Each structure stands twice: as structure tokens, then as C-alpha cells.
Amino acid sequence: MSTVIPDRAGLDAELDAAREAVARASSSLVDLEGHPGYGLLRPGGFTGVSARRRDETLATVAELHRDLALYRRAVAAAADARGARGRPSGDELAAAYEALHGESVTVTEEVVPLQRRGLLGPTSEVTRTSADALLARMTAAFDAATRVVADVAAVWEAVAAQLGPADRALDALRAEATALPEATADVARWSERLEALRATVLTDPLAHTGTTTPVPAAALAEIDAGLAEARAALREARALRAGLDERVAALTARVDALVTVESAAEAVAGEVARLVVAVPGLPTPRRRAPGLRAAVRDAHAAARAGRWDEASAGFAAASEDLDAATAQAEADRAxxxxxxxxxxxLRGRLGALRAKAGARGRSEDLALDALHTRARDLLWSAPCDLAAATVAVRAYQRGLEEGT
Incomplete structure (x- = not known):
């Protein structure tokens, strides 16, 4: 089948299209290498599938540059064969067409090893292709490279979006820690943990394509919570520094109030010990105020020394312990x-029952009077056996009711 050579106008149109292809391919390669994702394909740093595909992509881009140079030379050769005359000859048109579409492009030339040569065989092997095939190969290679570059960039953007709030929280923590250097916020620790979490994805980004949340959610939530806690501790330290005297005064006043409550509980305990027979399980009031007063002093000393975390923890513990001690002392007193x-x-009830007996004309009832005497002796003795007195008052009440 004979090849149809286009006329001058057709060949010139093909040459123009080829020159346009050279310009566009060159521009596309510049754009590819300027893409942020391409800049991430640096040697080293990647592992797994990302390392393999990075190496393949970098090799592909190098081949694209080589193929583009070959294609540019083929187009230049076609233009030279066509010549500058307004009416090129048929041979010139055929030569130009062959340069564009024939297998005129030498892709590789390799020396044939001696052990593979025949006596009269060639000393080298030449691989040729056409400019058309070269352009098709470049197109496929460019598409493959851009997919890798876009995938890497997409994962980096997804990681940046996920870790953005944590990065900003870390920056805020760092700024707050700088403003309060005496506090012991472990900024370096949280920075290292955040970077380690980032690295779990970005060392092999192509293993995480297709998801908008490549960073493990549980690990990120733990870091978010830790940063929030660290910032809260710094805010507490800053507030503590600003209102230290008021904090100490308030806690000291609460300790003084606890002394009053504990003293009252001890006084009631002394009265109970003197007036009531011991009952199993009764509470024994304790003096917690002295220890808590010392705890407040220690926290105050830590604050004056600039140990704000220790002071904050000490004041918080003292406040909680004061609540518990006050509640316990009030419960004991109750x-x-x-x-x-x-x-x-019981004394009041016995008196009321005695009055009722008199109103019923039973003041001289000896049996009833004996019941009253028994209950009265129990209630007016010290210490009083409340269980026995309760039984005695009920017995007196029953005697009064039965004799009605």
C-alpha cells in the first residue's frame, strides 16, 4: 500500500501542528515541574509504594525531557527537508513527511557485545521510532506522571486540612508558653507527637490516596485533647499569677471556716460521749484543717517560686479537699x-405523756408511775442509753393508752 504524501499546504499544516506540539509539551513540562506535588518527590523521605512510584515518576520526567528533545529534532529535520521555497519539490515533501511520520527518530543505539555478534553482523543495535509514536509515548508518560504528582499533593493537602487545627493550637500553646516561661508547658513533646503523626502518612502518601482523612482519627483526637489541656493549664497559671493573693485569701478563709465546723463537730462529739451511751459505728471527728492550711502555704510558696503548674495543682487539690473535709465535718456533726x-x-415526749396521764386522773397509778420512773431514770442519767430509753418511753405510752 503506497503512502499518500500530502500537498504543500497539508504538509505545512502538519509542520505547524508539530511545532505547536513542541511548544505545548515544553510548557506542560515546566508546569509539571513547578507543581507543588512535584516538589514533594524529593529523593529520600518516602517509603513503601510512594518510594517506588516517586523513582518511577522522576525517571519518567527525565525520559519526557529526552523524548521532547528527540521530537523537537524530528520536527526541525522535517522543516529542513521541506526547505524554505514556496514551492518545494515532491522529493522535498516526501522527505519532510518521512521525517514527521516515518521511523526516522533514533531512540537508542547500543553496542552489540562481541559474544552476540556474527562475523558480518552489525556492531551496534539501533532502536528507531516515529515522531508520531514518540508524541503518543510522551502523552501517556505525562499523564502517568501528573497522576502521581496530583495524588501526592492531594494527600498532603488532606493532611494539612486535618492537622490544621492542631497546628494552630500548638502555635497558640507555644506563644502562651513564651509569655509565661516559668510555667512548664511541654511544647516540644506535643510538637514531636504532632510531627510523628504527620510522618505516619506523609512518608508514604500514595498508600493513603482516595481519602480525605488519612490521619488516624483516634490519634489526632488524643493530641487535640492534650493540647487543649496544656493550654487550659497555662491559662490557669496565668490567671493564678494575676489573682494569687485573692486565691490564697479565699482558701485561707475556707480553712478558717473549716476550723469552726470541725470544732463544732468535736464539741458535739464530746457532749455525746458524756451524755449518751456509745453506739457502734458513730463517726469520730477529725482535724483536717491544719494539714489543709499547710497545703495552701505550700502551694503559695510554689507560686512565689514561679512553679505555676505545681501551685495550680496544689491549690486545686486543697480546694477539693476543703470541700470534702467541710462536708465530712458537717455530716459528723449532724x-x-x-x-x-x-x-x-424522748424527754419532751415523756413530759407530754406525763401531762396527759395527769389530765386523765392517773397521777396516782402506781404501775404507770413505775413505767414513768423507769423511762425518766434512763433519760436523765449520764450517759443515757438511748435504745433502752426509747423502749421505756414506748412502754409508758402503751401503759397510758391501755388504761384509758
Whole structure:
């Protein structure tokens, strides 16, 4: 089948198209190498599938430059064969066409090893292709390279989006720690953890293509929580420094109030010990105020020494312990005071029952009087056996009711 050579106008159009292809391919290669994703394909740093595909892509781009140079030379050869005359000859048109479409481009030339040569065989092997095939190969190679570059850039952008809030929180923590250098915020530790989390993805980004959340959510949540806690501690330290005297004064006043409550509980305990027979399980009031006063002093000393984290923790613990100690002292006083209230209530009830007996004309009832004497002796003895007194008052009440 004979080859149809285009006329001058057709060949000139093909030459123009080839020159345009050279310009566009050159521009596209510049854009590819200027893409942020291409800049990430630096030697080293990548592992796994990303390392392999990075090496392949860098080799592909190098081949693209070589092939583009070969294609440019083929187009130049076609233009030279066509010549500058307005009416080129048929041979010139055929030569130009062959330069564009024939297998006129030498891709490789390799020396044939001696052991593979025949006596009259060639000393080298030449691989040829056409400019058309070269352009098609360049197009496929460019598409493959751009996919890798775009995928790498997409993963980096996804990581940046996921870690952006944590990065900003770390920057804020660093700024706050700089403003309060005496506090012991471990900025370096959180920075290292964040970078390690980033590296788990970015050392092999192509293993994480196709997802907008490549960073493990649980690990990121842990870092977010830690940064928030560290910043809260710094804010607490800053607030503590600004209101140290007020904080100490408030806690000291609470310790003084605890002394009052504990003293009252001890006083009630002393009254119960004197007036009521011991009951199993009764609380024994304790003096926690002296220890808590010392804790407040220690926290204050830590603050004056610039150990804000220690001071903050000390004040917080003292505040919690004051709440607990005050609640316990009030509970102890209520339980112990309940025994004295029970004794007074039984005395009052016995008096009311005695008055009722008189109103019913039973003041001289010897049996009823004996029940009253028994209950009265128990209630007015010290210490009082409340259990026995309760039984005695009920017995007196039953005797009064039965004799009605």
C-alpha cells in the first residue's frame, strides 16, 4: 500500500501542528515541574509504594525531557527537508513527511557485545521510532506522571486540612508558653507527637490516596485533647499569677471556716460521749484543717517560686479537699447531734405523756408511775442509753393508752 504524501499546504499544516506540539509539551513540562506535588518527590523521605512510584515518576520526567528533545529534532529535520521555497519539490515533501511520520527518530543505539555478534553482523543495535509514536509515548508518560504528582499533593493537602487545627493550637500553646516561661508547658513533646503523626502518612502518601482523612482519627483526637489541656493549664497559671493573693485569701478563709465546723463537730462529739451511751459505728471527728492550711502555704510558696503548674495543682487539690473535709465535718456533726436531738425528743415526749396521764386522773397509778420512773431514770442519767430509753418511753405510752 503506497503512502499518500500530502500537498504543500497539508504538509505545512502538519509542520505547524508539530511545532505547536513542541511548544505545548515544553510548557506542560515546566508546569509539571513547578507543581507543588512535584516538589514533594524529593529523593529520600518516602517509603513503601510512594518510594517506588516517586523513582518511577522522576525517571519518567527525565525520559519526557529526552523524548521532547528527540521530537523537537524530528520536527526541525522535517522543516529542513521541506526547505524554505514556496514551492518545494515532491522529493522535498516526501522527505519532510518521512521525517514527521516515518521511523526516522533514533531512540537508542547500543553496542552489540562481541559474544552476540556474527562475523558480518552489525556492531551496534539501533532502536528507531516515529515522531508520531514518540508524541503518543510522551502523552501517556505525562499523564502517568501528573497522576502521581496530583495524588501526592492531594494527600498532603488532606493532611494539612486535618492537622490544621492542631497546628494552630500548638502555635497558640507555644506563644502562651513564651509569655509565661516559668510555667512548664511541654511544647516540644506535643510538637514531636504532632510531627510523628504527620510522618505516619506523609512518608508514604500514595498508600493513603482516595481519602480525605488519612490521619488516624483516634490519634489526632488524643493530641487535640492534650493540647487543649496544656493550654487550659497555662491559662490557669496565668490567671493564678494575676489573682494569687485573692486565691490564697479565699482558701485561707475556707480553712478558717473549716476550723469552726470541725470544732463544732468535736464539741458535739464530746457532749455525746458524756451524755449518751456509745453506739457502734458513730463517726469520730477529725482535724483536717491544719494539714489543709499547710497545703495552701505550700502551694503559695510554689507560686512565689514561679512553679505555676505545681501551685495550680496544689491549690486545686486543697480546694477539693476543703470541700470534702467541710462536708465530712458537717455530716459528723449532724449524725452526732442527732443523738442529742433524739435524747431531747424522748424527754419532751415523756413530759407530754406525763401531762396527759395527769389530765386523765392517773397521777396516782402506781404501775404507770413505775413505767414513768423507769423511762425518766434512763433519760436523765449520764450517759443515757438511748435504745433502752426509747423502749421505756414506748412502754409508758402503751401503759397510758391501755388504761384509758
Amino acid at each position: 449524725v452526732l447531734g442527732g443523738l442529742l436531738d433524739r435524747r431531747a425528743e
